[in-house]
Amino acid sequence: MAIRDRLSGNEAIATAMRQINPDVMGAFPITPSTEIPQYFSGYIANGKVDTVFVPVESEHGAMSTCIGASAAGARAVTATSSAGLAFMWELLYVAASMRLPITMAVVNRALTGPININCDHSDSMGARDSGWLQIYAETNQEAYDNFIQGVLISEECRLPIMICQDGFITSHGVSNIELIEDEKVKEFVGEYEPENYLLNAENPLAVGPYGISPYYMEVKRKQAQAMKDSMPVIMDVAKKFYDMTGRKYGFFEEYKMDDAEVAIVVIGSSAGTGKEAVDRLRAEGQKVGLIKLRVFRPFPRIPLAEAMCKVKAVAVMDRAESFSNSGGPLFNECRSSLYDLDNKPYCINYIYGLGGRDIQVEDFYEIYKDLFVIYENDDPGDVYRYMGVRDSRFL
Amino acid sequence: MAYDLKKELEKQDRLVGGHKLCAGCGAGITVRAVLRALEPGDKAVIGNSTSCLEVSTFMYPYTAYTESYIHTAFANGAATTAGVEAAYRALKKRGKVKENFKFINFGGDGGTYDIGLQSLSGAMERGHDMVYVCYDNEAYMNTGIQRSSSTPRFADATTSPVGSQSAGKPQNKKDLTEILAAHNIPYAAQTTFIGNFKDIHEKAKKAIYTEGPCFLNVLSPCPRGWRYDAKELPNICRAAVETCVWPLYEVEEGEWHLTYEPRKKLPVEEFLKMQGRFAHMFNPGNEWMIEEAQAYVDKQWEKLLAKCK
Numbered sequence: 001m002a003i004r005d006r007l008s009g010n011e012a013i014a015t016a017m018r019q020i021n022p023d024v025m026g027a028f029p030i031t032p033s034t035e036i037p038q039y040f041s042g043y044i045a046n047g048k049v050d051t052v053f054v055p056v057e058s059e060h061g062a063m064s065t066c067i068g069a070s071a072a073g074a075r076a077v078t079a080t081s082s083a084g085l086a087f088m089w090e091l092l093y094v095a096a097s098m099r100l101p102i103t104m105a106v107v108n109r110a111l112t113g114p115i116n117i118n119c120d121h122s123d124s125m126g127a128r129d130s131g132w133l134q135i136y137a138e139t140n141q142e143a144y145d146n147f148i149q150g151v152l153i154s155e156e157c158r159l160p161i162m163i164c165q166d167g168f169i170t171s172h173g174v175s176n177i178e179l180i181e182d183e184k185v186k187e188f189v190g191e192y193e194p195e196n197y198l199l200n201a202e203n204p205l206a207v208g209p210y211g212i213s214p215y216y217m218e219v220k221r222k223q224a225q226a227m228k229d230s231m232p233v234i235m236d237v238a239k240k241f242y243d244m245t246g247r248k249y250g251f252f253e254e255y256k257m258d259d260a261e262v263a264i265v266v267i268g269s270s271a272g273t274g275k276e277a278v279d280r281l282r283a284e285g286q287k288v289g290l291i292k293l294r295v296f297r298p299f300p301r302i303p304l305a306e307a308m309c310k311v312k313a314v315a316v317m318d319r320a321e322s323f324s325n326s327g328g329p330l331f332n333e334c335r336s337s338l339y340d341l342d343n344k345p346y347c348i349n350y351i352y353g354l355g356g357r358d359i360q361v362e363d364f365y366e367i368y369k370d371l372f373v374i375y376e377n378d379d380p381g382d383v384y385r386y387m388g389v390r391d392s393r394f395l
Numbered sequence: 396m397a398y399d400l401k402k403e404l405e406k407q408d409r410l411v412g413g414h415k416l417c418a419g420c421g422a423g424i425t426v427r428a429v430l431r432a433l434e435p436g437d438k439a440v441i442g443n444s445t446s447c448l449e450v451s452t453f454m455y456p457y458t459a460y461t462e463s464y465i466h467t468a469f470a471n472g473a474a475t476t477a478g479v480e481a482a483y484r485a486l487k488k489r490g491k492v493k494e495n496f497k498f499i500n501f502g503g504d505g506g507t508y509d510i511g512l513q514s515l516s517g518a519m520e521r522g523h524d525m526v527y528v529c530y531d532n533e534a535y536m537n538t539g540i541q542r543s544s545s546t547p548r549f550a551d552a553t554t555s556p557v558g559s560q561s562a563g564k565p566q567n568k569k570d571l572t573e574i575l576a577a578h579n580i581p582y583a584a585q586t587t588f589i590g591n592f593k594d595i596h597e598k599a600k601k602a603i604y605t606e607g608p609c610f611l612n613v614l615s616p617c618p619r620g621w622r623y624d625a626k627e628l629p630n631i632c633r634a635a636v637e638t639c640v641w642p643l644y645e646v647e648e649g650e651w652h653l654t655y656e657p658r659k660k661l662p663v664e665e666f667l668k669m670q671g672r673f674a675h676m677f678n679p680g681n682e683w684m685i686e687e688a689q690a691y692v693d694k695q696w697e698k699l700l701a702k703c704k
Binding site for chain 1: 438440442443449450453454455456458460461462463464465466467468470471474475476477478479480481482483484485486488489491492493494496513514516517520521
């Protein structure tokens, strides 16, 4: 029987880690992910897990330790946020190019400048080209479910994975959750049995070579292939997870999209607010829908474009700037994915929620209203927009 | 059993020929000497911070090591090897690894004194059962002889060049071995290649077979950066020791011991004159440089003697 509980997103992730009982955890505190290693070290202190816990001197050390441990043949996990993820930067690329399955809980927080501890996606969006798989959660339940699936996806694909959730909003917000029994989780993730590893006494392994030009590009192409091949793996693991829990996951969730005329694409906890707006507008007879993207890496280009093509106008919501002067990262990939399709919708961008700026149901009303105007006037206007900036000159 | 170089050299090398290090380079000698101290049946995982050593010994698809080997980046050799050691403890406990392994990370002075110091300090403080070996050639040689915090005062390096307004590097060399000793680790030592390699062999053996985090600092000359003929390598190492520029000592459980005391301490010129990087110190009018270099060596030597009493 599943276990009903009330947990914060951080405690939910720590619980998943306890159930998985990984070989090694590299840990360094940073708000708002700090509670994850904190809860976990409590499990160690009380004999609930026998993981080797490495309380390193920095996030650079945390990722280095996970890479060393994973290459050695261990199942390795860690957690971080914001500047911590940024400090890992060079090693994110190293982990991915070594094809090491490391599962990292990312509790999304704004990057410094100015320093801010609240949610946005600038940390993990900045790491989008590092070769890591990325899965995002709307709720505590999803963060927990994604983490358990993430271990398996990562090991199957031999790619590291970020399991992302929104800082404070879900990481610290306590809500109802349905936990899976410990034994079922253990059975689901199984044992990590790598083919090659440093501690194989019969067959030594050398990793991390100097890759000269005649070889470097093939390594990168194989990484790209692994990312491509991860698509069916993600769906297979989701199916297996559904069979165990009855909870269904895909690359994205379509919310009331079947007869929708306009839609919003959004990542993370704001999808919950957006769904409330959809419900209320639907009650007034407005045909609005929402797409919540769960998997950002690999980017589900074709199915996502097909889903967006069901409507006449789409607003893509970015909780991260890319300072490109042409919209946020999610917008650019969504818009690009539409290019080859007939009957493509208008596609505009809203940058929102930076540094924890609140977004409310009323804000979604405004966006849907804008989309209907675009649809009716047959004119997208400026596609690169902001939502929720106090200075009206910059909206 | 008494140390016998001939016997030691009969062992299978764990860094084999075919690597791309320069003739007369100290790095390869350091690695071979340290790895010779492993008992023949014992296995090791070699870690390596980005360095000349790394790019010259593991250029895809060829590795020059007989052991498992990992390189990830410049600043994190200690944390990476610590991760391997943590995995070993985990997998051993869970019965997935049966054999005994030792963990040895090699880094240059740039990757150890400078960019990797935080990572090294963390790994030593946490008590991983590993050895960190710094092959100290006193500059960033892999990128082209830039000064590091290990470069001695007056050395002509490409980011501390000698010129009309410059006498070479303005600062003295950082005392890294002392910093490591201050971590109160079970074993820290300073060595180089002298005579029959007994000093480095015995220190490497202690470092590898002492439980807990251990540190070796090995003066490993670089013919390109120091500007000497390859064949002069042993003479330079000998001069570094006989002038007390590079004293040989060890710190065992907090006890400081000199492992070699020169019968007659030679003047510092004997070390400086063999190397192009110090050539300007011998120009007329630059006598003050040699005087100050000598005064610094004397002061450091007296401080060390006081600790070793």
